[in-house]
Amino acid sequence: MGARMIQTDPEVDPSGVRVINSLLGDRVCGSAVYRYSTESTNSDALVELTQDAVARDHLPRLYIADRQTAGRGRQGNTWVSRDDALTFSLTVACDLLAADRRGLLSLAAGLATARAIEFLLAPVKAYLKWPNDVYLAGGKVAGVLIETNQAMADRVVIGIGVNINEQPKIDTPGAVSPQSLFSATGRKASRFELLDSIVRELVAMVEAIQDSPAEVLAEFRSRCLLTGKVIAFRDRGVGNEGTVEGIAEDGSLLVQTAGGLRRCDSGEVRLIRFR
Template sequence: MIVSTVRLPSVDSTNTWALNWLRSATDEQLERELPKVVIADQQTAGRGRHGKSWFASDDGLACTLITNASPELLSIAVGVALAEAIEMVAGPTTVHLKWPNDVWMNGCKVAGILIERHGDASHESDAVFAIGIGCNLGKHPELDQISGGVPPTSILNATGRLISKDQLLDTLGLHLLEVIGEVAEQPNDVVQRFENRNVLRGQNVRCMIGGQTVEGVCDGLHRDGSLVLRTASGLQTCSSGEVQQVRSRPLG
Protein backbone atom coordinates (compact mmCIF):
# COMPACT_ATOMS: atom_id res chain seq x y z
CA MET A 1 0.00 0.00 0.00
CA ILE A 2 1.00 3.65 -0.46
CA VAL A 3 2.09 4.88 2.96
CA SER A 4 2.41 8.62 2.32
CA THR A 5 1.49 11.16 -0.35
CA VAL A 6 2.84 14.62 -1.13
CA ARG A 7 0.79 16.90 -3.37
CA LEU A 8 2.59 19.91 -4.80
CA PRO A 9 0.73 22.84 -6.42
CA SER A 10 3.70 23.41 -8.76
CA VAL A 11 7.14 21.84 -9.14
CA ASP A 12 9.84 21.69 -11.79
CA SER A 13 9.93 17.88 -11.77
CA THR A 14 8.44 15.35 -9.37
CA ASN A 15 11.49 13.12 -9.86
CA THR A 16 13.84 15.98 -9.00
CA TRP A 17 11.79 16.72 -5.88
CA ALA A 18 11.82 13.03 -4.93
CA LEU A 19 15.58 12.68 -5.32
CA ASN A 20 16.19 15.85 -3.31
CA TRP A 21 13.93 14.52 -0.55
CA LEU A 22 15.77 11.19 -0.57
CA ARG A 23 19.13 12.91 -0.12
CA SER A 24 17.93 14.55 3.09
CA ALA A 25 15.68 11.79 4.45
CA THR A 26 16.76 9.82 7.50
CA ASP A 27 16.59 6.04 7.73
CA GLU A 28 13.66 6.48 10.10
CA GLN A 29 11.81 8.60 7.55
CA LEU A 30 12.41 6.04 4.81
CA GLU A 31 11.11 3.27 7.06
CA ARG A 32 8.06 5.29 8.05
CA GLU A 33 7.10 6.97 4.76
CA LEU A 34 7.86 4.55 1.92
CA PRO A 35 6.27 3.74 -0.45
CA LYS A 36 5.62 7.43 -1.07
CA VAL A 37 3.86 9.14 -3.98
CA VAL A 38 4.66 12.68 -5.10
CA ILE A 39 2.05 14.27 -7.37
CA ALA A 40 2.16 17.69 -9.01
CA ASP A 41 -0.84 19.80 -9.95
CA GLN A 42 1.53 21.54 -12.36
CA GLN A 43 4.95 20.33 -13.53
CA THR A 44 7.03 23.01 -15.22
CA ALA A 45 10.19 21.13 -16.27
CA GLY A 46 9.43 17.45 -16.52
CA ARG A 47 12.34 15.21 -17.42
CA GLY A 48 12.55 12.18 -19.68
CA ARG A 49 15.36 9.72 -20.33
CA HIS A 50 18.75 10.84 -21.70
CA GLY A 51 18.15 14.46 -20.70
CA LYS A 52 15.02 14.89 -22.80
CA SER A 53 12.10 16.99 -21.60
CA TRP A 54 8.63 15.68 -20.85
CA PHE A 55 6.03 18.20 -21.97
CA ALA A 56 2.70 17.80 -20.19
CA SER A 57 -0.52 19.78 -20.07
CA ASP A 58 -1.70 21.03 -16.71
CA ASP A 59 -4.49 18.45 -16.71
CA GLY A 60 -2.01 15.57 -17.23
CA LEU A 61 -0.75 13.27 -14.50
CA ALA A 62 2.79 13.99 -13.32
CA CYS A 63 3.83 11.85 -10.37
CA THR A 64 6.70 9.90 -8.84
CA LEU A 65 6.57 6.75 -6.75
CA ILE A 66 9.43 6.44 -4.26
CA THR A 67 9.88 2.84 -3.20
CA ASN A 68 12.31 0.06 -2.41
CA ALA A 69 12.56 -2.38 -5.29
CA SER A 70 14.82 -4.82 -7.04
CA PRO A 71 16.31 -3.38 -10.23
CA GLU A 72 15.61 -6.68 -12.03
CA LEU A 73 12.88 -6.13 -14.64
CA LEU A 74 11.81 -2.91 -12.89
CA SER A 75 11.33 -0.94 -16.11
CA ILE A 76 9.36 -3.81 -17.63
CA ALA A 77 7.14 -4.08 -14.55
CA VAL A 78 6.42 -0.35 -14.42
CA GLY A 79 5.45 -0.28 -18.09
CA VAL A 80 3.10 -3.22 -17.65
CA ALA A 81 1.52 -1.71 -14.54
CA LEU A 82 0.93 1.66 -16.20
CA ALA A 83 -0.57 0.10 -19.34
CA GLU A 84 -2.86 -2.14 -17.31
CA ALA A 85 -3.92 0.71 -15.00
CA ILE A 86 -4.92 2.88 -17.98
CA GLU A 87 -7.01 0.02 -19.33
CA MET A 88 -8.66 -0.46 -15.93
CA VAL A 89 -9.86 3.14 -15.71
CA ALA A 90 -10.40 3.97 -19.39
CA GLY A 91 -11.38 0.61 -20.90
CA PRO A 92 -12.43 -1.06 -23.00
CA THR A 93 -9.22 -0.09 -24.78
CA THR A 94 -5.82 -1.56 -25.58
CA VAL A 95 -2.59 0.07 -24.46
CA HIS A 96 0.74 -0.83 -26.06
CA LEU A 97 4.35 -0.50 -24.92
CA LYS A 98 7.44 0.65 -26.79
CA TRP A 99 10.60 -0.69 -25.17
CA PRO A 100 11.98 0.47 -22.89
CA ASN A 101 9.72 3.12 -21.40
CA ASP A 102 7.00 4.56 -23.65
CA VAL A 103 3.28 3.90 -23.48
CA TRP A 104 1.28 4.08 -26.70
CA MET A 105 -2.38 4.24 -27.65
CA ASN A 106 -3.50 4.10 -31.28
CA GLY A 107 0.09 4.37 -32.50
CA CYS A 108 0.79 7.55 -30.53
CA LYS A 109 2.62 8.24 -27.26
CA VAL A 110 0.31 8.78 -24.28
CA ALA A 111 2.74 8.37 -21.37
CA GLY A 112 6.40 8.09 -20.46
CA ILE A 113 8.41 6.63 -17.60
CA LEU A 114 11.65 7.76 -15.97
CA ILE A 115 13.24 5.52 -13.34
CA GLU A 116 16.13 6.91 -11.29
CA ARG A 117 18.03 5.15 -8.56
CA HIS A 118 19.02 6.66 -5.23
CA GLY A 119 22.03 5.56 -3.25
CA ASP A 120 24.80 3.01 -3.71
CA ALA A 121 24.22 0.72 -6.69
CA SER A 122 26.25 -2.02 -5.00
CA HIS A 123 23.61 -2.58 -2.32
CA GLU A 124 20.88 -4.36 -4.29
CA SER A 125 18.70 -5.17 -1.27
CA ASP A 126 18.63 -1.51 -0.19
CA ALA A 127 17.82 -0.04 -3.61
CA VAL A 128 15.43 2.91 -3.52
CA PHE A 129 14.00 4.22 -6.78
CA ALA A 130 12.18 7.34 -7.91
CA ILE A 131 9.74 6.08 -10.54
CA GLY A 132 8.46 9.05 -12.52
CA ILE A 133 5.35 8.84 -14.69
CA GLY A 134 3.87 11.43 -17.02
CA CYS A 135 0.55 10.69 -18.70
CA ASN A 136 -1.59 12.86 -20.98
CA LEU A 137 -5.19 12.72 -19.81
CA GLY A 138 -7.27 15.34 -21.63
CA LYS A 139 -4.87 17.53 -23.58
CA HIS A 140 -1.51 16.68 -25.10
CA PRO A 141 1.52 18.71 -26.24
CA GLU A 142 2.00 19.80 -29.81
CA LEU A 143 3.95 17.51 -32.13
CA ASP A 144 6.75 20.04 -32.57
CA GLN A 145 7.53 19.76 -28.85
CA ILE A 146 8.15 16.02 -29.12
CA SER A 147 11.50 14.55 -30.10
CA GLY A 148 11.72 11.35 -32.08
CA GLY A 149 8.78 12.10 -34.35
CA VAL A 150 6.25 9.99 -32.40
CA PRO A 151 2.94 11.87 -32.39
CA PRO A 152 1.43 12.50 -28.96
CA THR A 153 -2.06 11.62 -27.81
CA SER A 154 -4.09 11.61 -24.63
CA ILE A 155 -6.45 9.14 -22.99
CA LEU A 156 -9.35 11.42 -23.99
CA ASN A 157 -8.26 11.48 -27.63
CA ALA A 158 -7.72 7.72 -27.72
CA THR A 159 -10.86 6.62 -25.91
CA GLY A 160 -13.28 9.55 -25.71
CA ARG A 161 -13.18 9.27 -21.92
CA LEU A 162 -11.92 12.08 -19.69
CA ILE A 163 -10.09 10.54 -16.74
CA SER A 164 -8.99 12.70 -13.81
CA LYS A 165 -5.55 12.58 -12.20
CA ASP A 166 -6.98 11.12 -9.04
CA GLN A 167 -8.94 8.43 -10.91
CA LEU A 168 -5.82 7.16 -12.62
CA LEU A 169 -3.57 7.56 -9.59
CA ASP A 170 -5.97 5.70 -7.27
CA THR A 171 -5.63 2.63 -9.50
CA LEU A 172 -2.04 3.14 -10.61
CA GLY A 173 -0.38 3.52 -7.21
CA LEU A 174 -1.51 0.18 -5.84
CA HIS A 175 -1.12 -1.64 -9.16
CA LEU A 176 2.47 -0.42 -9.53
CA LEU A 177 3.37 -1.96 -6.18
CA GLU A 178 1.54 -5.18 -7.06
CA VAL A 179 3.31 -5.71 -10.39
CA ILE A 180 6.72 -4.73 -8.99
CA GLY A 181 6.14 -7.37 -6.30
CA GLU A 182 5.09 -9.96 -8.87
CA VAL A 183 8.50 -9.80 -10.55
CA ALA A 184 10.06 -11.78 -7.70
CA GLU A 185 7.42 -14.53 -7.89
CA GLN A 186 6.47 -14.59 -11.57
CA PRO A 187 9.14 -12.84 -13.67
CA ASN A 188 8.27 -14.70 -16.86
CA ASP A 189 4.61 -13.69 -16.53
CA VAL A 190 5.48 -10.01 -16.21
CA VAL A 191 7.80 -10.19 -19.24
CA GLN A 192 5.07 -11.93 -21.24
CA ARG A 193 2.54 -9.24 -20.34
CA PHE A 194 4.95 -6.66 -21.74
CA GLU A 195 5.55 -8.84 -24.80
CA ASN A 196 1.81 -8.99 -25.47
CA ARG A 197 1.86 -5.20 -25.85
CA ASN A 198 5.24 -4.86 -27.59
CA VAL A 199 4.82 -2.52 -30.57
CA LEU A 200 8.37 -3.19 -31.77
CA ARG A 201 8.02 -6.96 -32.24
CA GLY A 202 8.51 -7.83 -35.92
CA GLN A 203 9.57 -4.26 -36.75
CA ASN A 204 12.89 -3.13 -38.21
CA VAL A 205 14.71 -1.19 -35.51
CA ARG A 206 18.02 0.52 -34.80
CA CYS A 207 19.79 0.75 -31.44
CA MET A 208 23.24 0.91 -29.83
CA ILE A 209 24.82 -2.37 -28.72
CA GLY A 210 28.37 -2.38 -27.37
CA GLY A 211 28.95 1.14 -28.62
CA GLN A 212 27.95 0.20 -32.18
CA THR A 213 24.81 1.07 -34.13
CA VAL A 214 22.95 -2.15 -34.89
CA GLU A 215 19.92 -2.67 -37.12
CA GLY A 216 17.70 -5.71 -37.22
CA VAL A 217 14.21 -7.08 -36.75
CA CYS A 218 12.87 -7.03 -33.21
CA ASP A 219 12.40 -10.63 -32.12
CA GLY A 220 10.77 -9.73 -28.81
CA LEU A 221 12.07 -9.64 -25.26
CA HIS A 222 14.66 -11.80 -23.55
CA ARG A 223 13.62 -13.14 -20.16
CA ASP A 224 15.90 -10.55 -18.53
CA GLY A 225 13.90 -7.76 -20.18
CA SER A 226 16.41 -6.82 -22.87
CA LEU A 227 15.32 -6.41 -26.49
CA VAL A 228 16.30 -9.19 -28.90
CA LEU A 229 17.25 -8.23 -32.46
CA ARG A 230 17.56 -10.64 -35.38
CA THR A 231 20.43 -9.20 -37.42
CA ALA A 232 22.50 -10.25 -40.42
CA SER A 233 25.11 -11.61 -37.99
CA GLY A 234 22.65 -13.42 -35.73
CA LEU A 235 20.66 -12.63 -32.60
CA GLN A 236 21.83 -9.71 -30.47
CA THR A 237 20.38 -8.15 -27.32
CA CYS A 238 19.95 -4.48 -26.51
CA SER A 239 19.92 -3.77 -22.78
CA SER A 240 19.55 0.02 -22.69
CA GLY A 241 19.29 3.15 -24.76
CA GLU A 242 16.96 4.50 -27.40
CA VAL A 243 15.41 2.26 -30.04
CA GLN A 244 14.19 3.69 -33.33
CA GLN A 245 12.00 2.07 -35.94
CA VAL A 246 13.54 2.15 -39.42
CA ARG A 247 12.27 1.45 -42.89
CA SER A 248 12.16 -2.19 -43.81
CA ARG A 249 15.02 -3.62 -45.81
CA PRO A 250 16.34 -7.14 -46.31
CA LEU A 251 18.97 -8.50 -43.93
CA GLY A 252 22.37 -9.42 -45.33
Protein backbone atom coordinates in the same frame (compact mmCIF):
# COMPACT_ATOMS: atom_id res chain seq x y z
CA MET B 1 -2.53 8.01 9.23
CA GLY B 2 -3.24 9.93 6.03
CA ALA B 3 -3.35 13.34 7.71
CA ARG B 4 0.04 12.73 9.32
CA MET B 5 1.81 11.30 6.27
CA ILE B 6 0.80 13.70 3.48
CA GLN B 7 2.45 17.07 2.79
CA THR B 8 0.44 19.44 0.59
CA ASP B 9 0.46 22.95 -0.83
CA PRO B 10 -2.67 25.03 -0.07
CA GLU B 11 -3.63 25.39 -3.76
CA VAL B 12 -3.87 21.68 -4.57
CA ASP B 13 -7.08 19.96 -5.68
CA PRO B 14 -9.11 18.54 -2.74
CA SER B 15 -10.08 15.57 -4.93
CA GLY B 16 -6.43 14.66 -5.18
CA VAL B 17 -5.99 14.89 -1.42
CA ARG B 18 -8.90 12.49 -0.91
CA VAL B 19 -7.45 9.93 -3.32
CA ILE B 20 -4.00 10.17 -1.75
CA ASN B 21 -5.45 9.74 1.73
CA SER B 22 -7.23 6.62 0.46
CA LEU B 23 -3.92 5.22 -0.81
CA LEU B 24 -2.35 5.98 2.56
CA GLY B 25 -5.26 4.58 4.53
CA ASP B 26 -5.16 1.34 2.54
CA ARG B 27 -1.40 1.17 3.14
CA VAL B 28 -0.69 1.14 -0.57
CA CYS B 29 1.64 4.09 0.08
CA GLY B 30 3.51 4.99 3.23
CA SER B 31 3.68 8.75 2.68
CA ALA B 32 3.03 11.42 0.04
CA VAL B 33 4.02 14.91 -1.12
CA TYR B 34 1.42 16.80 -3.19
CA ARG B 35 2.59 20.09 -4.73
CA TYR B 36 0.66 22.57 -6.81
CA SER B 37 3.72 23.16 -9.02
CA THR B 38 7.22 21.73 -9.21
CA GLU B 39 9.97 21.41 -11.77
CA SER B 40 10.01 17.61 -11.68
CA THR B 41 8.55 15.07 -9.27
CA ASN B 42 11.45 12.74 -10.05
CA SER B 43 13.90 15.47 -9.09
CA ASP B 44 12.02 16.05 -5.84
CA ALA B 45 12.24 12.35 -5.04
CA LEU B 46 15.93 12.13 -5.92
CA VAL B 47 16.75 15.08 -3.67
CA GLU B 48 15.19 13.27 -0.74
CA LEU B 49 17.06 10.09 -1.70
CA THR B 50 20.34 11.99 -1.71
CA GLN B 51 19.56 13.40 1.73
CA ASP B 52 18.39 10.00 3.03
CA ALA B 53 15.32 11.92 4.20
CA VAL B 54 12.68 9.17 3.95
CA ALA B 55 12.41 6.38 6.51
CA ARG B 56 11.79 2.90 5.16
CA ASP B 57 8.38 2.67 6.84
CA HIS B 58 7.33 5.75 4.82
CA LEU B 59 7.77 3.81 1.56
CA PRO B 60 6.36 3.64 -1.03
CA ARG B 61 6.47 7.45 -1.07
CA LEU B 62 4.32 9.27 -3.62
CA TYR B 63 5.25 12.63 -5.20
CA ILE B 64 2.64 14.36 -7.33
CA ALA B 65 2.18 17.86 -8.74
CA ASP B 66 -0.67 19.59 -10.54
CA ARG B 67 1.87 21.33 -12.78
CA GLN B 68 5.34 20.19 -13.76
CA THR B 69 7.52 22.85 -15.40
CA ALA B 70 10.67 20.88 -16.26
CA GLY B 71 9.66 17.25 -16.49
CA ARG B 72 12.14 14.72 -17.82
CA GLY B 73 11.63 11.65 -19.94
CA ARG B 74 13.89 8.87 -21.12
CA GLN B 75 16.89 9.82 -23.28
CA GLY B 76 16.81 13.40 -22.00
CA ASN B 77 13.43 14.37 -23.45
CA THR B 78 11.85 17.31 -21.62
CA TRP B 79 8.22 18.36 -21.40
CA VAL B 80 5.90 20.71 -19.56
CA SER B 81 2.58 19.54 -18.12
CA ARG B 82 -0.43 21.46 -16.89
CA ASP B 83 -3.10 20.23 -14.51
CA ASP B 84 -4.92 18.21 -17.18
CA ALA B 85 -2.04 15.74 -17.35
CA LEU B 86 -1.01 13.26 -14.67
CA THR B 87 2.61 13.47 -13.50
CA PHE B 88 3.86 11.67 -10.43
CA SER B 89 6.74 9.66 -9.02
CA LEU B 90 6.88 6.79 -6.59
CA THR B 91 9.93 5.85 -4.52
CA VAL B 92 9.95 2.14 -3.73
CA ALA B 93 12.32 -0.18 -1.90
CA CYS B 94 13.96 -2.72 -4.20
CA ASP B 95 16.42 -4.42 -1.85
CA LEU B 96 14.26 -7.55 -1.71
CA LEU B 97 14.33 -7.94 -5.50
CA ALA B 98 16.89 -10.38 -6.85
CA ALA B 99 19.53 -8.60 -8.93
CA ASP B 100 18.44 -10.35 -12.14
CA ARG B 101 14.87 -9.11 -11.66
CA ARG B 102 15.52 -5.41 -11.16
CA GLY B 103 15.64 -4.97 -14.92
CA LEU B 104 11.95 -5.90 -14.96
CA LEU B 105 10.99 -2.78 -12.97
CA SER B 106 10.97 -0.64 -16.09
CA LEU B 107 8.72 -3.08 -17.96
CA ALA B 108 6.45 -3.51 -14.94
CA ALA B 109 5.90 0.24 -14.61
CA GLY B 110 4.72 0.50 -18.20
CA LEU B 111 2.56 -2.57 -17.76
CA ALA B 112 0.92 -1.18 -14.61
CA THR B 113 0.12 2.05 -16.45
CA ALA B 114 -1.37 0.16 -19.40
CA ARG B 115 -3.55 -1.94 -17.10
CA ALA B 116 -4.84 1.12 -15.25
CA ILE B 117 -5.73 2.93 -18.48
CA GLU B 118 -7.64 -0.12 -19.71
CA PHE B 119 -9.48 -0.42 -16.40
CA LEU B 120 -10.76 3.17 -16.60
CA LEU B 121 -11.37 3.33 -20.35
CA ALA B 122 -12.55 -0.21 -21.16
CA PRO B 123 -12.72 -1.71 -23.75
CA VAL B 124 -9.61 0.09 -25.07
CA LYS B 125 -6.44 -1.95 -25.53
CA ALA B 126 -3.07 -0.51 -24.50
CA TYR B 127 0.22 -1.67 -25.98
CA LEU B 128 3.83 -1.16 -24.92
CA LYS B 129 6.88 -0.03 -26.82
CA TRP B 130 9.88 -1.46 -25.03
CA PRO B 131 10.84 -0.68 -22.40
CA ASN B 132 7.81 1.20 -21.07
CA ASP B 133 6.09 3.66 -23.42
CA VAL B 134 2.31 3.15 -23.45
CA TYR B 135 0.49 3.38 -26.78
CA LEU B 136 -3.20 3.69 -27.65
CA ALA B 137 -4.50 3.72 -31.22
CA GLY B 138 -0.96 3.99 -32.57
CA GLY B 139 0.13 6.98 -30.48
CA LYS B 140 2.10 7.37 -27.26
CA VAL B 141 -0.06 8.41 -24.31
CA ALA B 142 2.26 7.71 -21.36
CA GLY B 143 5.90 7.23 -20.49
CA VAL B 144 8.05 6.13 -17.59
CA LEU B 145 11.40 7.32 -16.25
CA ILE B 146 13.21 5.20 -13.66
CA GLU B 147 16.10 6.70 -11.73
CA THR B 148 18.16 5.88 -8.67
CA ASN B 149 20.97 7.27 -6.57
CA GLN B 150 24.19 5.32 -6.05
CA ALA B 151 24.21 6.23 -2.38
CA MET B 152 20.75 4.64 -1.95
CA ALA B 153 20.90 1.71 -4.37
CA ASP B 154 18.22 -0.17 -2.42
CA ARG B 155 15.59 2.34 -3.56
CA VAL B 156 14.35 3.40 -6.96
CA VAL B 157 12.28 6.34 -8.22
CA ILE B 158 9.61 5.50 -10.80
CA GLY B 159 8.29 8.57 -12.62
CA ILE B 160 5.14 8.30 -14.73
CA GLY B 161 3.52 10.85 -17.02
CA VAL B 162 0.15 10.35 -18.72
CA ASN B 163 -1.34 12.74 -21.27
CA ILE B 164 -4.98 12.81 -20.23
CA ASN B 165 -6.76 15.66 -22.00
CA GLU B 166 -3.76 17.55 -23.35
CA GLN B 167 -1.06 16.77 -25.88
CA PRO B 168 2.05 18.20 -24.21
CA LYS B 169 4.73 20.13 -25.98
CA ILE B 170 7.93 18.14 -26.40
CA ASP B 171 11.02 20.34 -26.46
CA THR B 172 13.39 17.69 -27.84
CA PRO B 173 13.84 17.73 -31.65
CA GLY B 174 12.96 14.43 -33.29
CA ALA B 175 11.10 13.03 -30.27
CA VAL B 176 7.93 10.98 -30.81
CA SER B 177 4.88 13.26 -30.98
CA PRO B 178 2.53 12.20 -28.17
CA GLN B 179 -1.24 12.13 -28.08
CA SER B 180 -3.67 12.19 -25.17
CA LEU B 181 -6.15 9.68 -23.81
CA PHE B 182 -8.91 11.99 -25.01
CA SER B 183 -7.56 12.27 -28.56
CA ALA B 184 -7.08 8.48 -28.71
CA THR B 185 -10.48 7.50 -27.29
CA GLY B 186 -12.74 10.57 -27.43
CA ARG B 187 -13.45 10.06 -23.72
CA LYS B 188 -12.57 12.14 -20.68
CA ALA B 189 -10.62 10.45 -17.90
CA SER B 190 -10.33 11.52 -14.27
CA ARG B 191 -6.77 12.40 -13.36
CA PHE B 192 -7.10 11.22 -9.78
CA GLU B 193 -8.99 8.03 -10.59
CA LEU B 194 -6.13 7.22 -12.94
CA LEU B 195 -3.57 8.06 -10.24
CA ASP B 196 -5.30 5.73 -7.80
CA SER B 197 -5.46 2.90 -10.32
CA ILE B 198 -1.85 3.21 -11.54
CA VAL B 199 -0.35 3.42 -8.04
CA ARG B 200 -2.25 0.35 -6.86
CA GLU B 201 -1.26 -1.59 -9.98
CA LEU B 202 2.34 -0.43 -9.71
CA VAL B 203 2.81 -1.44 -6.07
CA ALA B 204 1.27 -4.85 -6.83
CA MET B 205 3.48 -5.20 -9.90
CA VAL B 206 6.67 -4.58 -7.91
CA GLU B 207 5.65 -7.47 -5.64
CA ALA B 208 4.81 -9.62 -8.67
CA ILE B 209 8.33 -9.19 -10.06
CA GLN B 210 9.63 -11.02 -7.02
CA ASP B 211 6.87 -13.60 -6.68
CA SER B 212 5.90 -14.39 -10.28
CA PRO B 213 8.25 -12.73 -12.80
CA ALA B 214 7.23 -15.15 -15.56
CA GLU B 215 3.67 -13.80 -15.46
CA VAL B 216 4.89 -10.20 -15.70
CA LEU B 217 7.07 -11.07 -18.69
CA ALA B 218 4.31 -13.03 -20.41
CA GLU B 219 1.89 -10.13 -20.21
CA PHE B 220 4.47 -7.60 -21.38
CA ARG B 221 5.36 -9.82 -24.32
CA SER B 222 1.69 -10.06 -25.29
CA ARG B 223 1.52 -6.26 -25.51
CA CYS B 224 4.94 -5.55 -27.03
CA LEU B 225 4.78 -3.46 -30.20
CA LEU B 226 8.34 -4.14 -31.28
CA THR B 227 8.38 -7.94 -31.58
CA GLY B 228 8.92 -8.87 -35.22
CA LYS B 229 9.61 -5.25 -36.18
CA VAL B 230 12.76 -3.91 -37.82
CA ILE B 231 14.30 -1.23 -35.61
CA ALA B 232 17.15 1.22 -35.98
CA PHE B 233 18.95 1.93 -32.73
CA ARG B 234 22.10 3.34 -31.19
CA ASP B 235 23.97 1.16 -28.71
CA ARG B 236 26.67 3.05 -26.77
CA GLY B 237 26.71 5.65 -29.53
CA VAL B 238 27.06 3.18 -32.41
CA GLY B 239 24.26 2.91 -34.97
CA ASN B 240 22.76 -0.49 -35.76
CA GLU B 241 19.66 -2.13 -37.21
CA GLY B 242 17.92 -5.45 -36.75
CA THR B 243 14.71 -7.39 -36.20
CA VAL B 244 13.31 -7.69 -32.69
CA GLU B 245 13.06 -11.34 -31.67
CA GLY B 246 11.43 -10.70 -28.30
CA ILE B 247 12.07 -9.93 -24.64
CA ALA B 248 14.67 -11.86 -22.61
CA GLU B 249 14.06 -13.18 -19.10
CA ASP B 250 15.87 -10.19 -17.59
CA GLY B 251 13.74 -7.70 -19.54
CA SER B 252 16.34 -6.83 -22.17
CA LEU B 253 15.44 -6.59 -25.86
CA LEU B 254 16.61 -9.38 -28.17
CA VAL B 255 17.55 -8.03 -31.61
CA GLN B 256 18.78 -10.09 -34.55
CA THR B 257 21.35 -7.96 -36.38
CA ALA B 258 23.69 -8.68 -39.27
CA GLY B 259 26.37 -9.41 -36.68
CA GLY B 260 24.26 -11.83 -34.67
CA LEU B 261 21.73 -11.78 -31.85
CA ARG B 262 22.12 -8.74 -29.60
CA ARG B 263 20.80 -8.38 -26.05
CA CYS B 264 19.99 -4.70 -25.53
CA ASP B 265 19.52 -3.07 -22.14
CA SER B 266 17.10 -0.13 -21.83
CA GLY B 267 19.75 1.99 -20.13
CA GLU B 268 22.23 1.50 -22.99
CA VAL B 269 20.08 1.66 -26.12
CA ARG B 270 18.30 4.53 -27.81
CA LEU B 271 15.61 3.43 -30.27
CA ILE B 272 15.57 5.63 -33.35
CA ARG B 273 12.62 4.18 -35.27
CA PHE B 274 10.72 0.99 -35.91
CA ARG B 275 8.69 -0.22 -38.87
